[in-house]
Amino acid sequence: MKKFFKLIGFASFIGIFYLGFTTYPKLDLISGFSAKSIASGHFIDNRSQEMIEKGDNDIDMIDLAKNQIEDAGKFAIASVYGLKERKAIYREGLGATLINGDFDVSKPYLLPKRTTANNNSPFPYGNKEPKDTIFSNVDYTKLNAAVANAFDAKGQIKKRTRSLLVVYKDKIIAEKYDTGFDKSSKILGWSMTKSITSAMFGILEKEKKYDIYKPAPIAEWKSDDRKIITTNDLLHMNSGLEWEEQYDKICDATEMLFQAEDMTRVQLEKPAAFKPNTHWNYSSGTSNLLSGILRKQFKTHQEYLDFWFSALIDKIGMNSMVIETDMAGNYVGSSYGWATTRDWSKFGLLYLHKGNWNGEQIFNESWVKYTATPTNTSDGRYGGHFWLNAGGHFPDVPRNMYYCSGFQGQMVAIIPSLDLVIVRMGLKENPNFDFNGMLKGIIESVKK
Template identity: 45%
Template sequence: MYRKLRIILLVVLAIVLTFVISFCWRSFPIISGYGAKNLCSNVFIAGRSPEDVIKNELEGFPLSLGTYKVNLQDSSVTGTVFGFAKRVAIYRSGMGATLLNGVSKEDFYKEPRKTVAPYLTLADPALWPYSSKMNDSVIAGIDKKLINVALDSAFGEPGEKKNRRTRAVVVVYDGQIIAERYADGYSSRSKLIGWSMTKSITNALLGILVKDGKLDVNAPAPIAEWKNDDRKNITLKNLMQMSSGLKWEENYTKSCDATNMLYKEKDMGGFALQAPIERKPNTFFYYSSGTTNILSHIVRETIPASEYENFPYTRLFYKIGMNSAVIEPDAGGTFVGSSYSFATARDWAKFGLLYLNDGVWNGERILPEGWVKYSTTPATTHPMGMYGAQWWLNAGAPGNPAKREYPNVPADCYWADGYEGQYVWVIPSKKLVIVRLALEHGNKMNADKFLHDIVNAVQ
């Protein structure tokens, strides 16, 4: 009897040990990679201290298992977990931070990037958003008290634990900033991460290529690897509407397709496009960062190599004065269109204004005519009509406001949405663009009430 019990215990122990080793093998590189990349970006792009980033961005389990070392001499960050799963991220001026998956430091440095200088070609005396000069005039009819109620709710911290951690709010009405607030340690010059709001930037880059006549959203995706199998029927529109039918798992709490792509792969788009087809295109909605990185891969393949690295800057960011913006590449040199971009809150507001103004900036058409309407038309595959083309929508079920994401906000509201509480909301009927940037966990802000109060304040 004792021998049988011992054998059973040994078997159980072996199973548990195998599980633990497997978990560590799969998860440790994600933990160290996430920490190294996030720390590198926030130190060298946002200018924050390593201690502050580690205390806030990397405080919770399992990220707290990581150990990180910042090297100011070569602008790198090394992350490990109990000495294992070493990952290195390197910052390059004008390009942001890159996690070195599948490439050494030496080889990585052999591929320098030259950037163009930010510029604005607008005549004086231009006011924001066409310069940094603020308009001092007060728009009549604005209920400042109600605006402040909304801002107080965004920055408030109910309960003992600080979970909301709003860092910036900017409210733009009729092209003018009418309210702006920052948390201690942050200002209008602070560059803050957009996370998945980067997907909406990818939407703009694709729109520019459509305007140039280089891409057609209704045509099959121009991917050579798909031409000889069932994936050949996937269109750009299917990809943009998250309706490709590709097999994918997007779960940030474990090792899966999304986390493996972001923290283990050199070529993220190349990794994602290897996914097999699981469903018929345009029959099922599934939110996928892999899908957006496939789109980013397509952008790179469409642009001449000599123009690619400057393309987002010369054709989008600098055109609209979004001069603080940085979009970061993977180790293979392709912009991580799903997740990695930084900008100030004011510059994120400019991005929203571009869409509010139907893709036109200071008289120049940046996005093709009809692109904003296309981007904000509900995908037929989303069960609640909440997704367009790399933008989230408040359209909801027609005639049923209760089923909208924000039932007390106009149905024409749409937004870019990023991890941990990053938002650029656009409400065309109210001429509003509202930016909120945060590090939100747990007790989240009531966004419906926040937006409702601002809408009421400008009516």
């Protein structure tokens, strides 16, 4: 019997040792993700700690974190078994920022200047409710069934759709929200923010202030093989730079998002693994590098902060949007854009209308074509910081669909041939959520 208990004790020791060995290095990332998620969800969208923990933080390992919100100080802290405590602070206009012990919370900081148009027009060009519009070619019974099917039945948590919006010919023909969410809820787009970053270069290109086909303006690359990498290569995720993006482990992407002070430099410091335009490799580091390149196009930090909103976001009425910054004051152009579902749809409509917003050309029509043209190494899946269906990834969806895509299944789908924009926000992605089936059902309800 003693021998049996010794074996049990030894096995337990080995188990605890293995768990500690494999988990302890991840604690910084676990508590960092949790603190940042709690602070953002609570202060940007007014969600309760319980709601965030059961929703956004209901992820393997992340759910180990213990969290605390300090409303008075506008910050959240998280730790795992009392270890590796991390803190995220909230600043109105900049969102939540995960900080380290060296960050000076008393240091003054700049905020983007925001504008809200006093426009009495209905959605999408104004702030009033959309007009009820009935289209004779839309089968609303079929449409509503397809939309309802994207949500969980009561008591289930399989599909985990939070919102679904269908816009046809600029009119909302279907809109549905899960319990706890509504048209005013700001939802994190994750990597859909990459497409916002891309649009900023389209605006600079229209203003003839930037040439994406020239070598990227990075001094550190001028004396090595990276000197030939262009901004076009970066926008296509085709730079050849070394990068690992895999969210179930410690990798370049997770270390950048949850440890780096200046996220624009992480990809910049990586060596070339291949020649440009020969190997497609998805990289959030590249998107943040592009945010850093944008910052250097302006004389002051204030101009950089303002540009994203004055030139695009507020100009098209995405007034709910917040793009969060890192500790160095850079917009996290890879991942941290928040907006209401309706405002995300406005971004899709801008592309549907070939860069024209209510009569004003925000970027050139040629930029939209560039965005939706496949890079030659992605098998038709990727364009200029947008995902594509050119290769038929979604077999029952038109090949001309292109879309913004984010972690856990965020999507702004643009289908030019059908005059449709479809926005889905949620917590499940392929293969756990059937995007092809959802899109097929909606498309089949709209008769040509």
